[in-house]
Amino acid sequence: MKVGIIGGTGYGSIELIRLIQKHPHLEVSSVVSNSQAGTPFNEVYPHLSGIVDQPLDKFDPESLSENEIVFLATPSGVSSRQVPTLLEKGIKCIDLSGDFRLRSPGEYEYWYKHTPPEMDYLKQATYGLSEIYAGKIKTASIIANPGCYPTATTLGLIPIIKTNLADINSIIIDAKSGLTGAGRGLSLTSHYAEINENVRAYKLGAHQHIPEIEQVLSDEYGEQITISFTTHLIPMSRGIMCSMYINLLEDISTEDVIQLYKQFYEHNPFIRIRPTGNVPSTKEVLGSNYCDIGLHVDPRTRRLTIISVIDNLVKGAAGQAIQNLNIMNGWDERTGLEFIPMFP
Amino acid sequence: MKVGIIGGTGYGSIELIRLIQKHPHLEVSSVVSNSQAGTPFNEVYPHLSGIVDQPLDKFDPESLSENEIVFLATPSGVSSRQVPTLLEKGIKCIDLSGDFRLRSPGEYEYWYKHTPPEMDYLKQATYGLSEIYAGKIKTASIIANPGCYPTATTLGLIPIIKTNLADINSIIIDAKSGLTGAGRGLSLTSHYAEINENVRAYKLGAHQHIPEIEQVLSDEYGEQITISFTTHLIPMSRGIMCSMYINLLEDISTEDVIQLYKQFYEHNPFIRIRPTGNVPSTKEVLGSNYCDIGLHVDPRTRRLTIISVIDNLVKGAAGQAIQNLNIMNGWDERTGLEFIPMFP
Amino acid sequence: MKVGIIGGTGYGSIELIRLIQKHPHLEVSSVVSNSQAGTPFNEVYPHLSGIVDQPLDKFDPESLSENEIVFLATPSGVSSRQVPTLLEKGIKCIDLSGDFRLRSPGEYEYWYKHTPPEMDYLKQATYGLSEIYAGKIKTASIIANPGCYPTATTLGLIPIIKTNLADINSIIIDAKSGLTGAGRGLSLTSHYAEINENVRAYKLGAHQHIPEIEQVLSDEYGEQITISFTTHLIPMSRGIMCSMYINLLEDISTEDVIQLYKQFYEHNPFIRIRPTGNVPSTKEVLGSNYCDIGLHVDPRTRRLTIISVIDNLVKGAAGQAIQNLNIMNGWDERTGLEFIPMFP
């Protein structure tokens, strides 16, 4: 099956290329980058020399229509305009940007400061959290592929909030991310000398992933949930860890919670629940599509700590996008995604 | 004034040497390391070549008695035995280890797995959080110099818990530390290839700084406080950030909280409160004795986020030890400590 | 085909496991670690949870004999004793350690400070530099898999020294390596706080890869070549760059040299020669089996600079070992090894 990629020179796009190469049923027919159309890909990314040597394409719905599915790995505000054009050509869209994730156009505008997609298209979009929404993903024509932080966060929280064991008003999420999460765009924040040997908290109370996380958790719980969510930049390239804290309403043990999570995810090959006394570190999922989750109940405070880790470019972006494509095509969701984490 | 240093080959000890060199009233007379006695210091640490070339000494109370004050930068369980000997010789002790920090011998034994100091000596110890206990520090003969995490944590929390504005049962501390915090002892945890490009949560619910933080906060609040405290290793050498979350009982603004903190610390030159919309990163205090604090109230959750950063080897160890020595001697607490952070 | 791995808890061994999982014809039947026999593999390496959960085995030639080929990823001095036992059982050996690389037992003893293998076995060993010795590798029963530095060095130098264009007495190799090259054994050198934010030169004139490089270059040139070889540790996990300098005897251009290298390696899919003005960085081969080479002639000095980069754990160890196994079995040498570099 031929697929196209739009947003060709960002990190999400080259990660798609890396992963698709190992996929038995997929072939990249076209990589679109309006800003660098005509440039050979290996000039932009020399690591692709001899692998992807063709020039980058301009956005052209006509020539993209040879693809059944197109991935959009574009900045905010772009896919809202391109997805309608592609749908008209009968092309399904997997959008890695945030444009189609929020159901409310007003919320989108508030947090993203861009014009939202039209309501007709927003309604067609399915939120692509593979483990939770596989049923809907199967038949979707627009996949709003989840953000990196929301993926790690919601996969870590959903099992406990779906019980009646936790105080849903007490959720605190302390998130730590490597620098690829900030993309390839130049900024002082991503300037090596400023972030090396440094930890920096940013966008306090203002991160655009807050409404996305709340939307998913509220859907799963059945009532509105409001969270505290704080993001930190860590001097590493890849990886997200979400350390999450939630008050328990009953005395249950770490073992019980682990058991509960294992059952919840027993049919989900990419979720690995760690045994008692063992919490995951980000490097233990590097380069892979795994989300590893560690759990600890502190009897002193009756609080549950959840440590959830992913590779932000894989399970947090390109990997989950391919997982969704697999689901859409009725293939085993693991197809082409069984990479062992690259440790160390 | 001559001072001695015991525990000579650890990171705390060499940081003392680095700082004391710039102190106008201090001179290091002797550096003790039983394991490497006789070895010239610059063989152990070539960066000291031409600066500290004398050999390391054996522990000998007699020869140490030329010092008025001795710093102990030893592993847990050592200073509990050495401090009594030194006190007998009339030497005041500033202990950078955890041995004299907890008032309860039982607690010490539970968290540290070592024999606690004798009660007589424990009672003589003053907890050396300079900004809070300067009065007692002035006349102390044993200073229990605070741990790195407790310093960043308690300085960030005390102003708010001393008001009636916060729910003291809701405190959650998410702490991030560089690797020097784990010392110079070899372990897989500190092995470069295992922690580079990685974030790791460790000692969940079991960190020995938990009782220390709770003791200080409870003292300041007047009732027992129980906290959630989770530590993470970050791929950097120096620096601690504590991201702290606490529920507010009333609607107050970020500006009000900042004002409250500024007043609380108005006579403390090493505490810098950041203005609205600005939170500190660890590199902004690197190599210095500052503790920088950023504050943010989220009106959606009525929760206060506190970001407190220090250099763990300076304000979290050697710097605060010298600050305490300054206070003990009636000198300006800034003496010899006014280093501009080394950025970048 | 079933294969065994000896030396199961080192970085070379887990990299073999990572790569073999993607190999269509191979299956790991047994992973041997005498020091941790009985421990489930995922306890030693949690990133393998759910992937490799069986316990580590003890060294047992009998049970290993179900394998046609065994990889030895052991410390120096071990495979010299184990290979003979395995050969007797009819098992072919690919040795990733240095034991069988030097033809002269005296040289081995001088540089490695271990007892060399017996001469009978040394003679059976074939040096496994895949691109150069594929013919001999095909029929070998012992492969001495090249060292990481020698791989990057010799692949970069052989094309030029096989011409008469260079002064073979002028070769200077300045090598830079990440920390995985130093293995998983604990040492102050690999202690995070000591090597982060640091560059360190080590083993000047004493590195055990010197005689290995000289042996290969001398074989290819036909006369004894003596080199200067200096190694440096760089604060990163993976990657080797060899910057090499050699005087040219004639005026030739960068373009000519590039052409010469392209022709030399035209049938070698893992060698990528960069175009004029473009030299590779280590991250551009991360996680892959590529060796990328950049070339620059300085007309001011008539000196050729060669920049050769590999991932030390892949092309410098596990990847080349599998490439050799492919050659031994008559398979396409790329089988199971076509990983796109993981950038960024």
Place this chain on the structure above:
Amino acid sequence: MKVGIIGGTGYGSIELIRLIQKHPHLEVSSVVSNSQAGTPFNEVYPHLSGIVDQPLDKFDPESLSENEIVFLATPSGVSSRQVPTLLEKGIKCIDLSGDFRLRSPGEYEYWYKHTPPEMDYLKQATYGLSEIYAGKIKTASIIANPGCYPTATTLGLIPIIKTNLADINSIIIDAKSGLTGAGRGLSLTSHYAEINENVRAYKLGAHQHIPEIEQVLSDEYGEQITISFTTHLIPMSRGIMCSMYINLLEDISTEDVIQLYKQFYEHNPFIRIRPTGNVPSTKEVLGSNYCDIGLHVDPRTRRLTIISVIDNLVKGAAGQAIQNLNIMNGWDERTGLEFIPMFP
């Protein structure tokens, strides 16, 4: 003594501020940044909060004339225009940029691609390599403060080239630098995700420090010297290591060379020659004004390897600038510069 700083928001400038704070005779009267004039300094650099809070100034020769000496830490092509204006006001200039380093305007134009300073002013400039040219520096009105690479390189090479022991046509310099050397200007090269976990060679045969190094070495040798000089970016913030290779014409031992260097630098407190078997790493001079040099003769090749390390922002920029100011004022050259390296 009051001093001014021009180029106020670059790394060289803030390092000057950090060091001057500890200087007993200096006070910064004004920090000039045309691009950010009016902005409080602590907004640009929050680590200076409470230390340097005044606004940045516009370039104004009149108000700068209250200073006896001004430091220019500006990009190439700026000080060539500003220095004449300042000289007219009777202000001595220490220029940290490259504008006044090359005696030949043509060479400057060729390597820097900027208009060179006028010949009259070029002639007044003294090259500020403190250890070598102290005599001339004493009376200079324009100091061309050396580049970071030239400092580490020439200090490491001058002692051997001033003997008749080495083949001066054989000099090869392999230089490694942290990212602060590339400044605060945004570029993909300095983008965290692109250079973390990476080593990159750059500007092969085209680095603007080549003519500067050759000018100094040729001056010291008495004949034209041509070098090979290759620069590499290393994933760290600060530090330069130059690994240098030179053929010896006679059989001399490592010990003899060390002795020769020790004598050469016996009156230079910032040069530390390491003993046999010991070579410096960059972290061993971090934050300090030292240049540490290690030496090794390989009897197999009769080649001398010289490892020279500095902190590029201190001895390679701001520290040497202050050292030169000390010399100009007849003060001990160590005044205000005796920082112990910040290890680890």
